[in-house]
Amino acid sequence: MPKVSICIPAYQQVAFLRQTLQSVMDQRFTDYEVIVTDDSPDDSVEALLSEFDFGGRLRYVRNAKQLGSPENWNAALRLASGDYLKILHHDDNFTDADALGDFVQLLDDHPDAGFAFCATLIIDVATGHQRVHRATESQMQALRAMPEVLFAGNFVGAPSTTIYRRAFSLEYDIRMKWLVDLDFYIRILQSGTPFAFSTRPLICTPTNAAHQVTEVCRDSGQIELYEYSILFEKIAHKVAEEPEIWEQWYRLFEKYHIRSRRGFLKYGVAQPEPAVYFDQLIASYRRKRLLTLQGLARIFFAIYPKVPAPVRAPIRWTKNGVLFVLGRQRKLPPAGEYGGDK
Template sequence: MSHPKVSICIPTYKQPDFFRRALQSVFVQSFDDYEVIITDDSPDESVEHVVKEFQPNIKLKYYRNKERKGSPENWNEAIRLASGEYIKILHHDDWFPDKNSLIEFVKMLDENPNADFAFCSSLVCGPDQKVKYLHLPTEKQLSKLRSSSNYLFPKNIVGAPSATIYRSKLNKRFDIRLKWVVDIDFYISVLKDNKNFIFCSNPLVCTTDGAPHQVTSECQNDKNIELFEWFYLYDKIKKYPIIDFRNFVFFWNLLYKYKVRSVGEIKELGIQFPPQILEAIVQLQKILCTFR
């Protein structure tokens, strides 16, 4: 049995109108050597009803989770079920803006066998589909990323997972302990194994920003989530005991945002981090706060 070139993985959770738009953008693609893997984490049948609108379609493979997996394990489930040479994640509220989007994604890897990972710029849109801005890393940022995958900490210049495509042979999964910085962690892991990546400046995908149903809306400004995940990721990528000025300022601002005044408050969140660095950040924060 032959496998498709691309597995388009669409992890879903309710929001049938967004999901319908995503599917519509897939089925008009000029490149057709693909399968669509849908993993449904919904508590109702709203997603399933949309799937039925597009059936019968041999490219469409729908799976309803028996128990809710949550994000990002629902993403992982779609990846596990994929059989394509390439993995193309498309979140259910994102979509391809052009019929040639998918073929351009595929070309990036087909024409660059030394790279396992590719990404594009993206049109970031509001829930009303109006473009808010173009997510486009600068040449300087791309150069720094080529030098070190850790450059993604703390700024995600890649963008949303929908802006990426990678070879399934990497056998990578998203860290289920994370929600807020899960994409950054994934990209760093992929690029540590092979620093070669391909970038397309054309926006091959539209991503949704600011919708109330999104995980980002749930995590943003949540002290426990943000503090835990940023310190957890920093520990995971093994950058300490040396902390550069850019990251020092980042952590100082993070602690200032949440009015954290002591190392003990951070430790209460179960965060493992070199105490000397934490103490230095906290002390600097106390000094600088007098000038604000």
């Protein structure tokens, strides 16, 4: 039985997959198996695999029918036999030759931990810009206290940044594709198992790649509202009244112009339950929204036309004067006049 199973759910994009496989081949830690489940409609992945020799440690399965994401991830995990399970998406790769060994060391050094994750090196495929995504200490403390805090934002990272023990093997919820990783992390950590974390980026992942599920789901009201409703239903009994949960709903209401439970319907999503909770939550959001400068401005311009003309005139003069001053401030002199080129 291998120490770790590297599970690669693949779908075309062989240019990315070649880099992924090469990064596995480069690892100094070699007590692993590689499992590739192929959801591609052609033989491009199978042809690519013929270029690599994993010394009998590779298991390739071409799905009889396309499973989609995340069921293809589950298919790979079901075939795993290692003590530790590691998803590696076909467009992610290890950052260096010691990365897999460091993943394994995280769990070896923390025998009480069932789950571990690392920082991520993110590369924008459009610009080449690189940045490191790394959870802060305050986020780590919040995660230990309440795993459901991930509802408010994913600071763990993509599934490729994680590794976990076979004993905590769960399946990804096939109803999801946007929040599927958060749901998975929450369920593992709700078991009470501690987690380990590496501040060193062990995984490199692309962003702004057209093929990514993230790009397909981003800014989709139907997907976001539907999946947040599913995830909330799972965790509401524990965290419904937590401020972080309310704030995340406020952000969604603002983003998708939700002013009542019926607002979900225009995105093809059922009105969320429980009705009383969401009616109160949306009412709270609307009150808060009115107290912002933007909200006060809306009120002002709604009543302004009804104000008598003698009162409107000085208001109009003041507004025009402010706009005139702001307009002059925007006309900055050329950089050279400041004696520098910044």
